[in-house]
Amino acid sequence: MVVAHHDGATADSPHVLFYGHYDVQPVDPIELWENDPFAPTIKDIGNGRKVITGRGTADDKGQLMTFVEACRAYKEVHGRLPVRVTILFEGEEESGSPSLKPFLEANAKELTAGCALVCDTSMWDGDTPAIAAALRGLVGEELTISAADRDLHSGLFGGAAANPIHILTEILAGLRDETGRVTLPGFYDGVEETPSNIKASWETLGRTAESFLGEVGLSVPSGEKGRSVLELTWARPTCEVNGIWGGYTGEGFKTVIAAKASAKVSFRLVGQQDPAKIRESFRAYVRSKLPTDCPVEFHEHGGSPAIQLSYDSPVLIKAKDALSDEWANPAVVVGMGGSIPIVGDFQKMLGMDSLLVGFGLVDDRIHSPNEKYDLKSFQKGIRSWARIIAALAE
Amino acid sequence: MVVAHHDGATADSPHVLFYGHYDVQPVDPIELWENDPFAPTIKDIGNGRKVITGRGTADDKGQLMTFVEACRAYKEVHGRLPVRVTILFEGEEESGSPSLKPFLEANAKELTAGCALVCDTSMWDGDTPAIAAALRGLVGEELTISAADRDLHSGLFGGAAANPIHILTEILAGLRDETGRVTLPGFYDGVEETPSNIKASWETLGRTAESFLGEVGLSVPSGEKGRSVLELTWARPTCEVNGIWGGYTGEGFKTVIAAKASAKVSFRLVGQQDPAKIRESFRAYVRSKLPTDCPVEFHEHGGSPAIQLSYDSPVLIKAKDALSDEWANPAVVVGMGGSIPIVGDFQKMLGMDSLLVGFGLVDDRIHSPNEKYDLKSFQKGIRSWARIIAALAE
Numbered sequence: 001m002v003v004a005h006h007d008g009a010t011a012d013s014p015h016v017l018f019y020g021h022y023d024v025q026p027v028d029p030i031e032l033w034e035n036d037p038f039a040p041t042i043k044d045i046g047n048g049r050k051v052i053t054g055r056g057t058a059d060d061k062g063q064l065m066t067f068v069e070a071c072r073a074y075k076e077v078h079g080r081l082p083v084r085v086t087i088l089f090e091g092e093e094e095s096g097s098p099s100l101k102p103f104l105e106a107n108a109k110e111l112t113a114g115c116a117l118v119c120d121t122s123m124w125d126g127d128t129p130a131i132a133a134a135l136r137g138l139v140g141e142e143l144t145i146s147a148a149d150r151d152l153h154s155g156l157f158g159g160a161a162a163n164p165i166h167i168l169t170e171i172l173a174g175l176r177d178e179t180g181r182v183t184l185p186g187f188y189d190g191v192e193e194t195p196s197n198i199k200a201s202w203e204t205l206g207r208t209a210e211s212f213l214g215e216v217g218l219s220v221p222s223g224e225k226g227r228s229v230l231e232l233t234w235a236r237p238t239c240e241v242n243g244i245w246g247g248y249t250g251e252g253f254k255t256v257i258a259a260k261a262s263a264k265v266s267f268r269l270v271g272q273q274d275p276a277k278i279r280e281s282f283r284a285y286v287r288s289k290l291p292t293d294c295p296v297e298f299h300e301h302g303g304s305p306a307i308q309l310s311y312d313s314p315v316l317i318k319a320k321d322a323l324s325d326e327w328a329n330p331a332v333v334v335g336m337g338g339s340i341p342i343v344g345d346f347q348k349m350l351g352m353d354s355l356l357v358g359f360g361l362v363d364d365r366i367h368s369p370n371e372k373y374d375l376k377s378f379q380k381g382i383r384s385w386a387r388i389i390a391a392l393a394e
Numbered sequence: 395m396v397v398a399h400h401d402g403a404t405a406d407s408p409h410v411l412f413y414g415h416y417d418v419q420p421v422d423p424i425e426l427w428e429n430d431p432f433a434p435t436i437k438d439i440g441n442g443r444k445v446i447t448g449r450g451t452a453d454d455k456g457q458l459m460t461f462v463e464a465c466r467a468y469k470e471v472h473g474r475l476p477v478r479v480t481i482l483f484e485g486e487e488e489s490g491s492p493s494l495k496p497f498l499e500a501n502a503k504e505l506t507a508g509c510a511l512v513c514d515t516s517m518w519d520g521d522t523p524a525i526a527a528a529l530r531g532l533v534g535e536e537l538t539i540s541a542a543d544r545d546l547h548s549g550l551f552g553g554a555a556a557n558p559i560h561i562l563t564e565i566l567a568g569l570r571d572e573t574g575r576v577t578l579p580g581f582y583d584g585v586e587e588t589p590s591n592i593k594a595s596w597e598t599l600g601r602t603a604e605s606f607l608g609e610v611g612l613s614v615p616s617g618e619k620g621r622s623v624l625e626l627t628w629a630r631p632t633c634e635v636n637g638i639w640g641g642y643t644g645e646g647f648k649t650v651i652a653a654k655a656s657a658k659v660s661f662r663l664v665g666q667q668d669p670a671k672i673r674e675s676f677r678a679y680v681r682s683k684l685p686t687d688c689p690v691e692f693h694e695h696g697g698s699p700a701i702q703l704s705y706d707s708p709v710l711i712k713a714k715d716a717l718s719d720e721w722a723n724p725a726v727v728v729g730m731g732g733s734i735p736i737v738g739d740f741q742k743m744l745g746m747d748s749l750l751v752g753f754g755l756v757d758d759r760i761h762s763p764n765e766k767y768d769l770k771s772f773q774k775g776i777r778s779w780a781r782i783i784a785a786l787a788e
Contacts, residue, residue: 025648026642026644026646026648028642028644095646095647096647122550136549138549138649140647140649142647147612148610148611148612149610149611150610150611150759150762150763151761151762151763152610152762153732153760153761153762154632154634154636154660154662155530155532155662155730155731155732155733156516156627156731156732156756156760157610157627157731158617158627158632158634158660158662158731159616159617159618159626159627159630159631159632159662159731160603160606160607160615160616160617160623160626160627161607161610161612161616162612162614162616163616163634163635165566165635165636165637165638165657166566166567166570166616166634166635168563168638169562169563169564169566169567169635169638170563170567172559172560172563172567173560173563173564173566173567173568174567176560209554212554213554213555213687216542216543216544216546216551216555217542217543217544217687218541218542218555218556218687218688219686219687220556220685220686220687220688221554222553222554222555222556222557222560222685223552223553223554224553229554232553232554233550233551233552233553233554236553237553238548238552238553240548240552240557240560240649240651241557241559241560241563241641242548242559242641242642242647242648242649242650242651242652243559243640243641243642243643243648243650243652244559244562244563244638244639244640244641244643244655245638245639245640245643246635246637246638246639247635247636247637247638247658248420248422248636248637248658249637249638249639249656249658250420250422252420252488252489252695253489253490253534253536253636253658253660253695253696254419254420254636254637254658254761255532255534255634255636255660255732255761256636256637256761256762257634257636258636258637261638262643263559264641264642264643264647264648266548266552266647266649268548268549268552268553291614291616292613292614293607293611293612293613293614294612294614301646301647302647336549337549337550337551337552337553338547338549338550338649339549362550365544366547366550367545367547367648367649367650368544368545368546368547368650369544369545
């Protein structure tokens with residue numbers, strides 16, 4: 001944890017806590033990177049766009065520096081900051097933040113401010129800033145199913161011995177029905193339909209399945225039928241298999257029945273879904289599908305409930321106006337598909353609401369090879385934060 | 395290919411072709427080996443058993459040397475071999491033998507003998523030799539399903555973008571129904587029920603699900619319901635997933651929706667099942683399950699029909715008597731779950747039947763770490779081959 005404090009214009013100036021994280025996702029597969037992921041490089045990608053490439057440029061080192069540079073610039077021009085600023089930088093966000101809660105608890109007084117500024121989200125598009133008011137939660141699980149006590153020859157044992165890859169694929173396939181709904185008992189407890197006025201405002205944004213999925217080479221929406229892509233990614237829970245492995249995966253062919261098969265599975269949560277109950281429901285479902293001679297091991301990879309912030313707080317309204325002054329288009333208030341568990345921790349542990357502003361773009365390739373951050377996001381993002389801290393001082 | 399010829403007692407002595415292979419399966423996972431897989435070591439494994447450990451000791455370098463040593467010993471004692479011997483050693487058996495058919499075709503005259511001796515099978519148990527008269531065929535397929543043109547963040551895209559691991563697991567899970575039957579259209583064309591007298595002879599062998607599966611730490615038979623483990627492994631076709639991979643499989647968690655997911659799948663064939671038709675049926679089934687924006691690539695990994703040899707040929711009867719003289723128990727005529735495609739090639743291309751005798755044991759861990767071959771198999775196997783070639787000369 002890195003914590004820093006800076007005075008505001010007066011001892012009574014409003015106090016904000018700025019949060020970002022400097023750790024990053026693994027760079028694998030490294031061979032797909034066009035540059036050293038840890039030697040950031042400025043590249044021209046056409047259409048007048050210059051970007052900084054490298055791991056963490058968008059998630060979240062570049063975004064964190066956007067705020068730091070805003071403070072530096074503000075000080076250079078005005079001699080001091082308009083608000084009192086406490087900075088909290090974390091290095092375990094991509095690993096589920098195991099040390100964060102104890103740290104917040106131990107330093108609650110030092111860290112509590114009027115509101116938190118969190119910069120780990122995206123713009124609506126390259127000209128339209130966004131403030132996120134709804135964030136999905138997450139349950140991460142890893143499971144390993146074991147069968148025989150060694151790899152078996154599929155000729156000698158095939159047809160009689162349990163194949164853990166079969167068992168695993170049947171379990172994973174059974175997690176969703178033909179309408180795309182998750183089949184776990186109790187999974188939708190606490191999921192509410194999005195209010196119709198919110199849905200209507202999202203429809204005006206004009207994001208279609210074609211435009212959203214077309215950017216990544218797809219066209220057919222997956223998941224629950226009969227819902228828009230914004231609803232699917234902002235307001236509906238999901239189940240995704242994030243990784244799977246078992247048996248022989250090298251060149252050529254090996255007629256083996258594996259001893260073990262594994263998968264990493266995550267659930268995105270919305271509304272009041274309870275991460276602990278969903279984890280238990282998943283584990284009970286998996287156990288119910290296993291032959292009696294095939295044990296399973298589970299490994300927990302984090303869990304956090306969804307977050308819903310007020311759509312009309314004074315902080316949100318001031319920030320929305322400040323952003324709208326800087327960019328070509330007015331700021332929009334949106335949902336976000338990803339999880340930022342610290343927002344819930346700030347709410348529960350420090351009684352502090354968050355303002356979620358970020359300058360990432362949908363094509364940033366975060367978590368993937370060749371992650372980038374637009375130079376325009378960096379430069380106008382700096383100006384945006386300067387405007388926001390000025391507005392919050394009023 | 396290694397070919398060698400040796401004279402028999404006279405120019406009119408019967409002529410046999412001996413076939414074995416000196417290539418082996420990959421050693422992965424190398425870290426599970428207790429010895430260097432390519433530095434064969436003699437070990438005492440208790441109960442008076444000594445074994446040679448190393449990759450290929452049982453499959454098939456050790457078995458091949460069993461015959462070579464038999465010839466050497468026979469010559470030392472008798473001055474010459476009782477039959478004319480042509481030896482054919484192959485180095486591509488574990489890769490689907492791509493060069494074998496052209497080689498047989500180009501050298502048909504040189505290689506054609508009265509019968510072929512093939513040493514790539516197992517004994518019934520440590521005291522009971524076996525001759526294999528039925529061998530399952532094999533179709534090997536690798537498939538890769540692609541979705542988005544890059545790995546995606548499951549928060550931003552989850553619920554809307556296709557996940558190729560989901561698609562793959564649904565496809566693989568759908569290959570078998572709840573009774574364990576393979577669901578591909580036409581899959582059972584050419585599969586006949588085993589004659590009741592053969593089934594009855596197998597029942598006397600006393601192999602139960604408990605004894606067979608218990609050796610590898612399992613107890614519940616998988617695959618088709620209502621059939622014995624001998625039927626399941628010798629006389630019924632199967633579908634097995636031999637490997638699966640996709641997404642993030644390293645330490646920790648990465649909330650990614652993968653761009654691709656892959657699997658290696660094999661089918662064991664019996665009776666008159668047609669490998670080409672089954673491959674096509676599999677591919678058509680996979681294609682029928684894909685969303686229109688998710689392409690699939692297939693890679694063929696070999697295909698061979700099943701083999702059924704005569705249960706009462708003179709060669710088989712002579713070999714059965716010779717084996718019964720050497721070992722504690724009489725030899726049994728069995729089926730084999732594995733594939734030895736060359737037996738079909740010998741039949742079709744050279745008009746030559748095969749005698750399938752081998753000295754492997756069920757616990758040899760072929761294709762797995764710590765493969766071994768019993769010293770007793772090696773030593774009494776040498777004596778067995780000496781007896782067989784003597785019997786074939788009469």
